[in-house]
Amino acid sequence: MAGFDAVFVGSGVNSLAGAALLAKDGWRVCVLERNDWLGGAIKTVEGLTAPGFTHEVFSSWHPLWVGSPAYAELKPDLDRLGLEYLNTDLPTATAFPDGTSAHLSTDGAANVAALGEAWQRQFDQFMAGADIAFGALGTELWSGQGLSLGRKAYRQLGRRGLVEFAGHSLLSARDWLTETFDREQAHGLLAPWVLHTGLGPDQAVSGFMTQVIACALQLGGMPVPRGGGVRLVEGLAAIVRQAGGELRTEADVERIVVSEGRATAVRLAGGEMIAASRAVLACVTPTQLYGRLLGEADAPSLVRDAAARFRYGRAEMQIHIAMSELPRWRGDERLARTPLTHLTPGLDGVSRAVNEADRGLLPAEATIALGQPMAVDPSRAPDGSWVIWVQLQELPQQLKGDAAGELDTSRGWTEELREAYADRIVERIGRHIENLESATIARVVMSPADIEAANPNWVGGDIYAGSCALDQNLLFRPTPASPGHGTPVERLWHIGASTHPGPGLGAGSGWLVAKQLTKPPLARRLLSKVPGLP
Numbered sequence: 001m002a003g004f005d006a007v008f009v010g011s012g013v014n015s016l017a018g019a020a021l022l023a024k025d026g027w028r029v030c031v032l033e034r035n036d037w038l039g040g041a042i043k044t045v046e047g048l049t050a051p052g053f054t055h056e057v058f059s060s061w062h063p064l065w066v067g068s069p070a071y072a073e074l075k076p077d078l079d080r081l082g083l084e085y086l087n088t089d090l091p092t093a094t095a096f097p098d099g100t101s102a103h104l105s106t107d108g109a110a111n112v113a114a115l116g117e118a119w120q121r122q123f124d125q126f127m128a129g130a131d132i133a134f135g136a137l138g139t140e141l142w143s144g145q146g147l148s149l150g151r152k153a154y155r156q157l158g159r160r161g162l163v164e165f166a167g168h169s170l171l172s173a174r175d176w177l178t179e180t181f182d183r184e185q186a187h188g189l190l191a192p193w194v195l196h197t198g199l200g201p202d203q204a205v206s207g208f209m210t211q212v213i214a215c216a217l218q219l220g221g222m223p224v225p226r227g228g229g230v231r232l233v234e235g236l237a238a239i240v241r242q243a244g245g246e247l248r249t250e251a252d253v254e255r256i257v258v259s260e261g262r263a264t265a266v267r268l269a270g271g272e273m274i275a276a277s278r279a280v281l282a283c284v285t286p287t288q289l290y291g292r293l294l295g296e297a298d299a300p301s302l303v304r305d306a307a308a309r310f311r312y313g314r315a316e317m318q319i320h321i322a323m324s325e326l327p328r329w330r331g332d333e334r335l336a337r338t339p340l341t342h343l344t345p346g347l348d349g350v351s352r353a354v355n356e357a358d359r360g361l362l363p364a365e366a367t368i369a370l371g372q373p374m375a376v377d378p379s380r381a382p383d384g385s386w387v388i389w390v391q392l393q394e395l396p397q398q399l400k401g402d403a404a405g406e407l408d409t410s411r412g413w414t415e416e417l418r419e420a421y422a423d424r425i426v427e428r429i430g431r432h433i434e435n436l437e438s439a440t441i442a443r444v445v446m447s448p449a450d451i452e453a454a455n456p457n458w459v460g461g462d463i464y465a466g467s468c469a470l471d472q473n474l475l476f477r478p479t480p481a482s483p484g485h486g487t488p489v490e491r492l493w494h495i496g497a498s499t500h501p502g503p504g505l506g507a508g509s510g511w512l513v514a515k516q517l518t519k520p521p522l523a524r525r526l527l528s529k530v531p532g533l534p
């Protein structure tokens with residue numbers, strides 16, 4: 001049986017970053033991936049629509065990765081391996097149906113001019129507590145560090161301030177936006193971003209998440225790797241290989257082997273065993289971890305039952321378009337230079353579409369996240385042509401009907417329904433980009449069913465690997481019965497988007513667990529504080 005110090009189940013960004021960090025610390029690691037590509041939600045394909053056109057099939061935007069502690073630590077290696085980030089000063093905009101638009105820039109003064117003084121007030125207020133807010137998203141909350149963060153917040157804010165901070169963090173985006181900004185265009189600019197956190201604008205905590213994103217976009221722009229996300233995957237994989245580790249594709253893990261309460265190996269479909277002498281890290285959802293990979297006797301029924309009740313959120317659709325010309329946007333010329341523009345009537349439009357999806361309906365007017373990666377990285381297609389990446393995050397987990405009353409949904413996600421719904425979306429995009437139809441060379445659409453088939457973590461087409469409602473978020477992610485990353489099985493760690501700090505390319509869970517595993521022993525930590533000792 002092959003043997004490693006640590007074995008990772010799945011090759012999502014949390015596994016790859018965690019594996020690279022452990023490998024750099026001298027661990028021999030093995031990453032096992034059931035698909036024929038490494039990277040999970042990072043998949044760059046040249047020719048997806050037409051030869052010469054490079055598309056990000058799933059995730060596209062890397063602000064969370066570029067702002068992450070994992071990147072800070074691995075950057076020198078990734079730089080050496082040739083990974084290069086490109087960025088913009090115009091990260092996002094919203095284009096409204098009446099042809100007007102609102103824009104967010106990395107220039108604070110420009111944002112104040114566009115959105116009013118309220119922008120500066122909210123920015124300053126958020127940044128005053130940013131170490132606590134970002135700390136909550138980068139700390140193992142149920143741990144000594146979580147406790148230290150709580151103590152720090154208490155010292156910094158006092159009892160009353162801490163209660164106010166906690167209360168404020170629970171606000172919905174609607175309440176936060178309407179209390180903070182007079183201008184409806186400011187609401188419409190920021191409300192769609194709530195969807196990128198797996199929430200809707202009327203849910204608890206969505207106001208906090210909107211603030212995190214609004215400030216992060218001003219501070220960090222919208223970085224993407226030159227050549228696509230695959231460059232990040234290649235860099236992380238090279239770090240692992242150069243340290244003697246292995247990464248295997250088409251290796252479906254069907255069992256985590258537990259012996260005397262400890263994870264000791266994994267078994268692949270087909271029977272091959274791979275031993276793990278120090279840790280197994282599973283980048284899967286609780287449903288798979290407790291319902292497939294572990295045996296019934298391996299975890300208490302309380303934890304298994306909670307995992308079986310783990311809820312999945314709204315489904316998603318992707319549309320990829322190759323254009324033979326640059327897009328001719330109606331309205332503000334900056335729209336052609338903006339990597340991620342939302343098309344929506346505004347806050348109420350997002351709210352309505354979320355509500356329709358939550359009720360099982362295809363939204364009549366879904367919020368369109370329209371990505372233009374070439375606004376940042378022109379290498380993705382031949383000169384003078386263009387690629388468009390579209391994300392729809394308000395599709396129902398259980399499909400029951402069409403809010404517009406036009407499409408037959410009774411046979412589920414057939415090819416016909418997928419293309420007909422995409423037509424509705426493309427027709428709306430065409431109202432903003434006048435040459436869309438005439439310059440389209442090809443398009444590829446992925447329905448929630450296609451998305452689910454690509455990754456067992458995306459149950460029902462939920463790209464965030466589990467609803468991010470408060471009872472499954474932050475302190476309670478993935479479930480209140482097994483929060484954090486430790487599991488009832490010794491040496492088995494749970495990572496990935498279904499665990500804290502949730503979805504996104506920040507690799508937070510991979511980093512948190514790698515840090516716990518490589519933490520020097522207590523005696524060495526105490527000795528390192530003695531002055532004069534090396």
Ligand SMILES: Cc1cc2nc3c(=O)[nH]c(=O)nc-3n(C[C@H](O)[C@H](O)[C@H](O)COP(=O)(O)OP(=O)(O)OC[C@H]3O[C@@H](n4cnc5c(N)ncnc54)[C@H](O)[C@@H]3O)c2cc1C
Nearest residue numbers: 010012013014034040041059060061253496497503504505
């Ligand atoms: C369409 C889409 C667009 C997105 N856009 C963005 C974006 O632009 N920016 C951003 O920050 N975030 C984005 N996200 C979210 C972000 O990409 C994900 O939250 C993140 O990449 C998830 O990483 P992960 O480590 O949880 O693993 P995943 O990406 O879920 O990968 C897990 C891997 O494990 C494999 N696996 C599962 N079970 C097994 C098993 N038993 N044996 C072997 N292998 C197994 C799966 O095949 C998969 O490859 C997007 C997500 C999607 C799907």
